[in-house]
Amino acid sequence: MSGKSLLLKVILLGDGGVGKSSLMNRYVTNKFDSQAFHTIGVEFLNRDLEVDGRFVTLQIWDTAGQERFKSLRTPFYRGADCCLLTFSVDDRQSFENLSNWQKEFVYYADVKDPERFPFVVLGNKIDKLERQVSTEEAQAWCMENGNYPYLETSAKDDTNVAVAFEEAVRQVLAVEEQLEHCMLGHTIDLQSSSKSGSSCC
Ligand SMILES: Nc1nc2c(ncn2[C@@H]2O[C@H](COP(=O)(O)OP(=O)(O)OP(=O)(O)O)[C@@H](O)[C@H]2O)c(=O)[nH]1
Numbered sequence: 001m002s003g004k005s006l007l008l009k010v011i012l013l014g015d016g017g018v019g020k021s022s023l024m025n026r027y028v029t030n031k032f033d034s035q036a037f038h039t040i041g042v043e044f045l046n047r048d049l050e051v052d053g054r055f056v057t058l059q060i061w062d063t064a065g066q067e068r069f070k071s072l073r074t075p076f077y078r079g080a081d082c083c084l085l086t087f088s089v090d091d092r093q094s095f096e097n098l099s100n101w102q103k104e105f106v107y108y109a110d111v112k113d114p115e116r117f118p119f120v121v122l123g124n125k126i127d128k129l130e131r132q133v134s135t136e137e138a139q140a141w142c143m144e145n146g147n148y149p150y151l152e153t154s155a156k157d158d159t160n161v162a163v164a165f166e167e168a169v170r171q172v173l174a175v176e177e178q179l180e181h182c183m184l185g186h187t188i189d190l191q192s193s194s195k196s197g198s199s200c201c
């Protein structure tokens with residue numbers, strides 16, 4: 001692994017009002033606005049961080065969750081290295097829509113291998129007392145839909161926000177390492193003209 005900084009694009013998707021902009025702003029500027037406006041289209045912010053000895057510039061793309069802005073957000077999905085599927089634990093509908101967000105992303109990002117693409121699921125607003133989605137239910141959805149990591153966050157209280165973005169980086173690095181391993185396997189395979197190279201790709 002080299003020590004040079006890696007630029008990673010992560011994209012926040014989820015229903016309008018679940019707290020995507022609040023999570024991004026909490027992470028990058030450490031601010032929270034209790035009366036945030038809906039996003040129109042997309043916005044992005046960068047933050048440098050170090051994860052497991054790797055220096056990364058995280059480019060966080062925050063999208064508009066409202067249906068009427070669909071055509072403004074989907075052109076920005078391509079090239080994303082990780083997708084953060086976000087819902088609010090006090091809004092059941094936002095949880096039920098996770099599958100639609102996942103499908104929309106796979107389609108417009110033109111993901112070739114959805115099984116291996118790094119998704120991370122965030123249940124936001126855990127500071128709220130009245131939940132409509134339990135931790136167990138959300139974990140079960142993640143297990144069934146691709147064994148995705150699940151994190152519960154609060155942009156308001158700054159709970160697990162940094163952890164969530166770091167997890168996104170870890171997921172991308174894990175896929176990258178797997179690919180490097182595969183490519184190395186093929187190189188050895190070609191040089192030795194043997195058929196015993198890596199079979200993971
Ligand atoms: N209590 C609480 N409120 C939150 C939290 N995160 C966001 N909010 C509030 O929820 C509302 C919507 O948050 P946004 O960050 O604008 O939601 P969004 O997902 O970006 O919405 P769109 O831009 O329409 O897609 C705002 O009033 C926020 O202050 C949280 O963790 N806890």
Ligand SMILES: [Mg+2]
Nearest residue numbers: 020021038039
């Ligand atoms: Mg927003």
